[in-house]
Amino acid sequence: MMNIAEKVAETVISRGDLAHLALFVWASGASALLAMTLRDLFAANRRFDEFVRELSLFNRRHTGDPS
Numbered sequence: 001m002m003n004i005a006e007k008v009a010e011t012v013i014s015r016g017d018l019a020h021l022a023l024f025v026w027a028s029g030a031s032a033l034l035a036m037t038l039r040d041l042f043a044a045n046r047r048f049d050e051f052v053r054e055l056s057l058f059n060r061r062h063t064g065d066p067s
Helices: 004-015 018-063
Strands: none
Touching (some): 004 018
């Protein structure tokens, strides 16, 4: 039993439209890399925000600022 990707690839290859298949594979890969990059960027931003929050708390505790 073939999965959907194999059926699509077989259909495209049987028509001789390899350029479109190559373009689709390239676009899919680029989109996946963009999604992974954005996920990592958001995680780094969250970690930096937590760091700044902890640094602010540390500074308030050690300067005697009650707020």
